[in-house]
Amino acid sequence: MTQEKNITPASGYLILGLQILMIVGAIILIINGMIRYAFPLGIIILLTLPGFVLVNPNGSRVLLLFGKYIGTIKTNGLFWVNPFYSKKKISLRASNFDSERLKVNDKLGNPIMISTILVWRVTNTYKAAFEVDEYINFVRVQTDAAVRKLASMYPYDNFADEGVDEDITLRSSVNEVSDALEKEVQERLSMAGIEVLEARIGYLAYAQEIANAMLKRQQATAIVAARHKIVEGAVSMVEMALDHLSKKNIVDLDDERRAAMVSNLMVVLCSDKDVSPVVNSGTLNH
Structure with missing residues (x-):
């Protein structure tokens, strides 16, 4: 036998009823002084008592007879089996x-x-x-x-x-x-x-020995990624500003002033702190 075998033994309620009748009969015999007749009933009751098996829902009992696998009871209820069976309880619950x-x-x-x-x-x-x-x-x-x-x-x-x-x-x-x-x-x-x-x-x-170092590494990676996005956005905004100024002829910028404007805008847009503006009350050359 190498596979599971499901079995359904005899109902234990019938045997339980018979045991109750035998117990009542043994008591009556003892009261009437016929102890020698009550003694065999007591032996039968004791021998059949280990045969009762109670299986709860989602439970099972594996039955063995002197090392030989007999089968598995998976049906819940009260059953009666050979009293010489050994019964191993295995739960089927999660x-x-x-x-x-x-x-x-x-x-x-x-x-x-x-x-x-x-x-x-x-x-x-x-x-x-x-x-x-x-x-x-x-x-x-x-x-x-x-x-x-x-x-x-x-x-x-x-x-x-x-x-x-x-x-x-x-x-x-x-x-x-x-x-x-x-x-x-x-x-x-x-x-x-x-x-x-x-x-x-x-x-x-x-692990604890590298946790702090890895945390700093993750933070540095996040900061670099954020800065990369900021720079990309700032370059796009500066390019858009210069295009609008050029198309609308608001101001004519040479290469030097264009470079200065780009530098100022990049500082303002990429800085992680608020920028303090400086107002120039003179001319463009001073």
Whole structure:
């Protein structure tokens, strides 16, 4: 037997009713002084009592007879089976697993802290019970291994100064990384009969020893990008101003005055502080 076998044993309510009748009969026999007749009933009651099995909704019981797999009960209710069966309880409910924060290296070798949130459930009780040892611990170990592998496949972020131009990064590509993580974890847990319902990154940050340096690096990258946009806008505005002055013949500027005007406008438009104007009350030459 290498596959799960679903079985539905006899109803436990019928056996429970018979046991109640035997208990009442044993009591009557004892009261009437016929203890020797009540003793066999007591033995029968004790022998049949371990055969009761209670299965809750989204629960299961794996039955074994002296090491031989008999089957799995997935139907909820009260049942009665062979009293010599051993019964292993396996939950079929969805479970959450929040892994510890692991310190790993990303694709560029930067140390990062990462954790994952996993939602899983057992779909094959035979594999969960017999293919692996302690399937809950198996989920923890394999999830950590999958997270370590995933972190080494992608960079934390894109940095132009290192020539990194990845389409998928751990920080920005949340959906793509989650899909890759879910696929990786599912491949590892399939041998245990476990289905992965959801897998996503729960925590992601640079390791403490490089966190401050990387924060400054990100800030510098953002400042450079912002300045680049400001300069592009300022050049367009200066070009537009000179074109309008030239078309409307408001003022005739030679090359020297044009250069001075461009310089002043660029200072005004690109400065990160308010500019104090200076009023010239003289002529254009003074």
